[in-house]
Amino acid sequence: MEPYFVINAEELQSRPFIPPTFLVDGLIPQGVSLLCGPSKCGKSWLVLWMAMRICQGEPVWGMKTHPCEVLYLCLEDTYSRLQDRLYRLPDPAPPGLWLMIAAGKLHGGLEEQIEDHLAAHPATELIIIDTFQKIRTAHGSGVGVYAGDYEDVSALKRIADEAHISILLVHHLRKQKDGSDPFNQISGSNGILGAADAAFVMIKERRSQDTTSMYLTGRDVPYQELVLRMENCVWELVERKHEDELREEEIPPFLHRLLGFLQEHPDWTGTATQLVEQMDEDEGMKYRIIKILSRFQHDYLEPNGITFSSHRTPKERILQLRLHDSYDSCDTKIAG
Secondary structure, eight states, rough: OOOOOOOOOOHHHHOOOOOOOEETTEESSSEEEEEEEEEEHHHHHHHHHHHHHHHHHHTTTTOOOOEEEEEEETTTOHHHHHHHHHSSSSSOOTTTEEEEEEETTBBBBHHHHHHHHHOOOOOOOEEEEOOOGOOOOOOOSSOOOOOOOHHHHHHHHHHHHEEEOOEEEEEEOOOOOOOOOOGGGSSSSSHHHHOOSEEEEEOOSTTTTTEEEEEEEEESOOOOOEEEEEEEEEEEEEEEEEEHHHHHHHHHHHHHHHHHHHHHSSSEEHHHHHHHHTTTTOOOGGTTTHHHHHHHHIIIIIIEEEEEHHHHHHOEEEEEEEEEEEEEEEGGGOOO
């Protein structure tokens, strides 16, 4: 049995660590990342352009890059097709971008090929594998789908962590859509996403649409949503929203108006109908007030010093709203 290492919380808290390394600030961290999208959605165009930008140290969508050499395993292409793409992209082809159209499989020679390339080209810090499915091998009948998916990504993560590089896996989405969570559409089991350090999912509502949405998440990558549009074979950034901005967009405008109302009436009691009338809101709002106040109690009311409770009398439900100068979150409750 290998010896294990244990550390107490006090020592861990005081120990300095090097912050996570990014090849593209806030986008591609050291380790294994997934770029997933439907077939023929432009994933290969995107990774080739990104590889060229990183090689030259040029920003990607305004985000700083760490210049390095790149190995691009474009396993579904030919050299003539790659040459045509290089002609059509606006950036000059950098000498530090290495291209391969054939490679071994995981647990069947790929690891040794990567190690040999890194030894011959030590400035390589990014490896792109397009596509992930091309390097996978069938697992034995005794290995579950989740375990097999997790081990495949983990094998590449071990290489990335030991060599201190980034590996970007181009992967597909399921045909079945999941409107609740775009990451649920990644092909395969949750073991693929679970073993990766970051994931980017490209989704188009319709193939004819000229923009695509990209959803980003990861261990060291804050959740983001990007809108991209392809212009002259390059995916250009149209809009980028961070987690805080997305959360703010979910806040109903009514709550902002309520905060202003409570600044003038800091201790208010009455029915939903009375509140709507005094705030001069649309009459239909009285049917949604309880739901809005309950849903956004922790995300909006508490941070803004508002406590809310309600109780029912034999005739009606009474709301109690209070705006505090100094706020103690333990005071907040929603009575039945």
